[in-house]
Amino acid sequence: MQEIREPVVxxxxxxxxxxxxxxxxxxxxEDVQVTVEDDLLTISAARGDKKYRKEVLLPASFTREKTLxxxxxxxxxxxxxx
Amino acid sequence: xxPPDKGAERTEGAVLKFKVTEALxxxxxRAIARMGPQDLEKLHVAVGDLVEVAGKRGxxxxxxxxxxxxxSQGFDxxxxxxxxxxxxxxxxxxxxxxxxxxxxxxFLARDSFDLFVLDCAPTGHLIxxxxxxxxxxxxxxxxxxxxxxxxxxxxxxxFADELVGLSRNLKRLRELLQDPARSVLYAVSxxxxxxxxxxxxxxxxxxxxxxxxxxxxxxxxxxPGDCQLCSRLHxxxxxxxxxxxxxxxxxxxxxxxxxxxxxxxxxxxxFGRSLYEPARQELVTQ
Numbered sequence: 001m002q003e004i005r006e007p008v009v010x011x012x013x014x015x016x017x018x019x020x021x022x023x024x025x026x027x028x029x030e031d032v033q034v035t036v037e038d039d040l041l042t043i044s045a046a047r048g049d050k051k052y053r054k055e056v057l058l059p060a061s062f063t064r065e066k067t068l069x070x071x072x073x074x075x076x077x078x079x080x081x082x
Numbered sequence: 083x084x085p086p087d088k089g090a091e092r093t094e095g096a097v098l099k100f101k102v103t104e105a106l107x108x109x110x111x112r113a114i115a116r117m118g119p120q121d122l123e124k125l126h127v128a129v130g131d132l133v134e135v136a137g138k139r140g141x142x143x144x145x146x147x148x149x150x151x152x153x154s155q156g157f158d159x160x161x162x163x164x165x166x167x168x169x170x171x172x173x174x175x176x177x178x179x180x181x182x183x184x185x186x187x188x189f190l191a192r193d194s195f196d197l198f199v200l201d202c203a204p205t206g207h208l209i210x211x212x213x214x215x216x217x218x219x220x221x222x223x224x225x226x227x228x229x230x231x232x233x234x235x236x237x238x239x240x241f242a243d244e245l246v247g248l249s250r251n252l253k254r255l256r257e258l259l260q261d262p263a264r265s266v267l268y269a270v271s272x273x274x275x276x277x278x279x280x281x282x283x284x285x286x287x288x289x290x291x292x293x294x295x296x297x298x299x300x301x302x303x304x305x306p307g308d309c310q311l312c313s314r315l316h317x318x319x320x321x322x323x324x325x326x327x328x329x330x331x332x333x334x335x336x337x338x339x340x341x342x343x344x345x346x347x348x349x350x351x352x353f354g355r356s357l358y359e360p361a362r363q364e365l366v367t368q
Contacts, residue, residue, distance in 0.1 A: 075130030
């Protein structure tokens with residue numbers, strides 16, 4: 001049984017979007033799965049034996065269509081557009 | 083903080099100044115460098131990029147956005163900018179007058195006028211003005227220091243030169259005011275006890291400053307007249323005038339009675355004569 005880790009997550013409330021930054025070393029954008037249900041954002045990612053999962057409460061409700069996911073050096077940015 | 087090498091043309095011109103603050107407890111040991119999103123953009127650094135923090139030894143960190151409360155507006159000059167603004171607010175009282183006087187010095191330097199007549203602020207302000215060039219000098223110095231520190235960031239062309247000029251003029255002004263051959267102060271008072279005390283303060287201040295005050299005007303005297311009120315006022319004012327005479331014995335004193343506005347060449351000349359005629363107690367009447 002593999003361990004599922006919880007990444008360190010920051011939530012930034014900006015004027016036109018909410019930015020969620022998750023630190024998941026070893027993960028790139030294609031390994032990330034994001035679901036949004038009202039104000040609940042779920043991030044899960046897996047590559048090899050590295051597994052991450054985190055539920056984040058957003059300050060407002062968003063939809064998956066208006067959510068952009070990018071990653072850079074294992075730092076995943078999830079931008080939820082208002 | 084240096085951005086990673088992404089080609090000189092991308093980072094050229096983006097020199098930002100940051101203030102380093104204590105890390106949030108949850109950030110300790112994560113090897114991240116938080117900066118405001120706008121600053122990241124200016125440096126062409128994306129979140130997650132590796133940046134080097136240069137110090138006693140270099141440290142490589144991942145760039146991360148800073149939390150809102152720790153962001154500044156572009157330059158991290160916030161604190162000093164506030165100080166700078168406060169300095170302007172805290173400009174010593176009398177600075178306006180000093181600026182005006184310093185401007186007179188410029189005219190004087192041009193040698194195009196023979197005589198300057200300045201109408202000064204009321205006693206309290208004037209005393210401060212005369213006694214506090216030091217304070218204003220200190221204020222200017224503090225201002226200079228802040229200004230020089232940020233000379234390259236705060237673009238206020240000519241402003242520094244102006245302050246330097248002001249400081250220089252202030253010094254020359256002080257010398258001028260202390261030279262009785264070149265400047266005198268005429269005190270203008272009114273015949274009330276309060277004004278008498280104010281004038282006493284003013285003359286004492288001038289004395290300390292080494293400024294010459296050869297003449298005291300006692301203005302707005304009520305001429306003796308038919309009406310009872312005028313006569314009573316006149317009597318009362320004469321008593322004060324006598325106190326003036328005794329207290330400021332060394333000064334030439336001129337009583338000026340209430341009169342219509344001094345307008346027209348004839349009245350002006352008459353007034354001028356009464357000012358420049360030899361010392362004796364005069365009555366300027368219409």
